Amino acid sequence: MPSVSHRSETVPLSPFRKLIPYADKAKAAGRHVYHLNIGQPDIKTHPRAVSRFRELDWDVLEYSPSNGIASYRKALTGYYARFGVTLSEDNIMVTTGGSEAILFFMLACLDPGDEIIVPEPFYANYNGYAHIADVRVVAITSHIEDGFSLPSPEAFANKITRRTRAIIITSPNNPTGACYSDEEMDSLAAIVKENDLFLCADEVYREFAYETELRSVLQIPGLEEHAIVIDSVSKRYSATGARVGALVCRNPDILAGVDRFAKLRLSPPGLGQMLSECMLQDDAAYLAGVKDDYRARRDTVYRRLQEMPGVFSYRPGGAFYCFARFPIADSEDFCRWLLEDFEHDGATVMLAPGPGFYATPGLGKSECRIAYVLNVDDLEKAMDCLAAALRVYPGRLVEKVGVL
Incomplete structure (x- = not known):
């Protein structure tokens, strides 16, 4: 059997998509998944x-x-x-x-x-x-x-x-x-x-x-x-x-x-x-409205992260992402557990594990990226899920990291 290229076998996997099979299984089991793992906004196209x-x-x-x-x-x-x-x-x-x-x-x-x-x-x-x-x-x-x-x-x-x-x-x-x-x-x-x-x-x-x-x-x-x-x-x-x-x-x-x-x-x-x-035509009002919407979403996520014991975060200045450091040892395991083993009011949340965004081995293991691409009501529910998950996650660390 001919072998495929070394290039195709070693290309880095996307950290945004590698957990999708777990999310699909969670949905098939009847759980709602709040997608904060990828930059897919729910805002209407212009x-x-x-x-x-x-x-x-x-x-x-x-x-x-x-x-x-x-x-x-x-x-x-x-x-x-x-x-x-x-x-x-x-x-x-x-x-x-x-x-x-x-x-x-x-x-x-x-x-x-x-x-x-x-x-x-x-x-x-x-x-x-x-x-x-x-x-x-x-x-x-x-x-x-x-x-x-x-x-x-x-x-x-x-x-x-x-x-x-x-x-x-x-x-x-x-x-x-x-x-x-x-x-x-x-x-x-x-x-x-x-x-x-x-x-x-x-x-x-x-x-x-x-x-x-x-x-x-x-x-x-x-x-x-x-x-x-x-x-x-x-x-x-x-x-x-x-x-x-x-x-x-x-x-x-x-x-x-x-x-x-x-x-x-x-x-x-x-x-x-x-x-x-x-x-590109007549886009000023649209862009201003979208920016205001994302600012409100940013503030919602920042406020909720501040309220979670042991979570360390900051107020991002732009885009629609932030990183947070959680009281966990392995964000890959945490993100998988959220999809496989956890639910809160019939729902769970999908995040992007931190290590996939670093080139230096060992970095990001306690961090996740949050994409605040959902409306504020859904973000509040997603943060409810995340707060509940951190209270019961088996791999939670005892020490508190604090919040900026």
């Missing part, structure tokens, strides 16, 4: 855009250009202009979700064996795409005690080797909700310029910064040849199934390299681009 999309007149769903439909890329330049970024359509490569943009960035900017520095915990699929591209993730640990603020410039400098080619950050951050300040971004800009590196910023949660407006890397002077932005409509407009993202930069060599890969896969999703172009 309703006015959906109405416009349904009225579009088309007869043939043809290939779009490999870099995306021209009118959509033109509309995106208007979106970026809202926060002071001047671009041409040629600076934008439309991709099949932000996921493809991440992979295209790695393939275009790094060779096999090159290194990319990433603050951990980080979006777990970076590991998978790095595996596919045969590049090495070099992690710098950030800490829950200070809300996962960006590590010091010295910490980054100490990780740079002759194989380092890029730094990648996510702000607002998935999985922590941390938002990086102008001072932190300026320190990163100085490092990448001094060491001639790329700075890739995953900005898909840009609209959801709750205390202060964030500066895009595209707004930092002197990074025209260094900065790459990963973007997506998935979370901004609650349209995860549209599968439309973008890689945005001003470096013509990067864009030329990405274009070669884009031509090989022919085109990004046509229907998704048509919907996305509709979503």
Whole structure:
């Protein structure tokens, strides 16, 4: 029997989805599962855009250009202009979700064996795409005690080797909700310029910064040849199934390299681009309402975590995620137990275990990511489940960790 590739057997599993079989069994047994494990919002996709999309007149769903439909890329330049970024359509490569943009960035900017520095915990699929591209993730640990603020410039400098080619950050951050300040971004800009590196910023949660407006890397002077932005409509407009993202930069060599890969896969999703172009129209009120909704959800989860003995957490500044440290020794076991052995009022809760968001072995074993993607009423019920579970979990530790 022919053997499959080593690559396919060793690619890291998604921490968001590895517990799904347990969740399916819980549902089959009649329990309701509150999904706080994955960033799938329950907010309606931009309703006015959906109405416009349904009225579009088309007869043939043809290939779009490999870099995306021209009118959509033109509309995106208007979106970026809202926060002071001047671009041409040629600076934008439309991709099949932000996921493809991440992979295209790695393939275009790094060779096999090159290194990319990433603050951990980080979006777990970076590991998978790095595996596919045969590049090495070099992690710098950030800490829950200070809300996962960006590590010091010295910490980054100490990780740079002759194989380092890029730094990648996510702000607002998935999985922590941390938002990086102008001072932190300026320190990163100085490092990448001094060491001639790329700075890739995953900005898909840009609209959801709750205390202060964030500066895009595209707004930092002197990074025209260094900065790459990963973007997506998935979370901004609650349209995860549209599968439309973008890689945005001003470096013509990067864009030329990405274009070669884009031509090989022919085109990004046509229907998704048509919907996305509709979503860019008259979106200010929609985005403001969604942001207010997520802020209320954030505050609900933070308040409830504070009330749970032994739980350590913080108030995230953006996105719709937070990490929490629980009085447990093994978050993988805790998350499995929640689905296999626990119920409260006929329900249980699904979280994402912390270790999958770290590259450093042993980290995150007492932590879980919570995605506050449900409405406030459901979040309250989910937190009821979590509080009840922590009171009876057989693996609960005695010591209390406290709450920020």
